[in-house]
Amino acid sequence: MALDLTGKTAFVSGSTQGIGFAIAKRLAEAGARVGINGRSAHKVEAAILILAKDGLPEELLIGAPGDVTTDEGLTEALGAVGEVDILVNNLGIFGAQPALEIPDADWQRFWEVNVLSAVRLIRATLPKMMARGWGRVVNIASDSAVVIPAEMIHYGATKSALLAVSRGFAKEAAGSGVTVNSVLAGPTLTAGIEDLVYQLVDSSKSWAEAQREFMQEHRAQSLLHRLIEPEEIGNMVAYLASPLASATTGGALRVDGGYVDSILP
Structure with a gap:
């Protein structure tokens, strides 16, 4: 299958390293212009340099620094990219902590970063996608959304919420030509x-x-x-971002190595 994203513009939050970096690389390999996002302009520039050295055309790599957990940072980052056809909400934080020792401040911080940043970016980009009659939103969730890890229940709870966010916005976009899906990434x-x-x-x-x-x-x-290798997550996202996935929306697709013990997707 040819995943041709030529002429499309993507924005990947938190894409200077890890899974986000691999997703951005795969989308650019498929021909999309990709906004590389991180809070630090220096890290964004370094990521773009690595991608360019790997042979990706520099004209496809857009520096889009900005802290998307704030209104100012979100506006700055999206402003560098322009109209977004493909939004990938990859930004997320995690960490182990005993359940009864997680303070309110940490619960709030995980919620702001893992859930509300995605909601804000969707609100900022989805209406124009719907008006144009084409678009893709992919939210990077986790197997922890379904199998809540005892050592980080605050993380699992936010990823469960992200599944609900994905399904809800898929309904908002129903019939518009825009699809909204989530990807349950396993231990990567x-x-x-x-x-x-x-x-x-x-x-x-x-x-x-x-x-x-x-x-x-x-x-x-x-x-x-x-x-799991980050590139394996990137492959699924590139497919969901492509015209080939036009009938897949409102779904939670697994790249979890079979971790979730279920016969349904």
């Missing part, structure tokens, strides 16, 4: 997951040993028995 090999792994297992172990112990003891339901 990023810098952030390395920090989490070493929070939960012996920090003196090698990365290979630590990863193996983490999967065995904390993510034993995974059918892959390994961490």
Whole structure:
């Protein structure tokens, strides 16, 4: 299948590293102009330099720095990109914390970053997509939305909320030519997951040993028995962003390595 996004403009929140970076790269490989977003202009420039060195045309890579958890940062970031055809809400934070020790401030911070930033970006871009009769919104959720991890229930709760946000806005966009979906990403090999792994297992172990112990003891339901590569998430997002996925909307699609024990998507 040819995933041709030539002529489309995408915005990927939190795309200077990890899953967001891999998504931005895959969309640009498919021909889309992609807004690379992060709070730091320096990190945005560094990410673009890496993508350009990988052979992606510089004219497809748009620096879009700005903290999208604030109105000012969101306006700045979207203003650098222009009209958005494909919105990917990837920005998110996570971390292990005993359930009874999570203070209100942390609950509020996770809600602002993981849920409200997505809502604000959708509100800012969806109406114009609907008016043009074409658009894609993809929200990066998590297997933790369904299998709430005991060590970070505040994270799981926000990702559950993001599934509801996706389904609700899909209904708002019904019949317009715009699709809204979420992707349930499983445990993925990023810098952030390395920090989490070493929070939960012996920090003196090698990365290979630590990863193996983490999967065995904390993510034993995974059918892959390994961490997912960010590029594997990017492939699903690129498909959902393409014209080929025109009949897929309101869905929660899994790239979780079989972690969620369900026969339904």
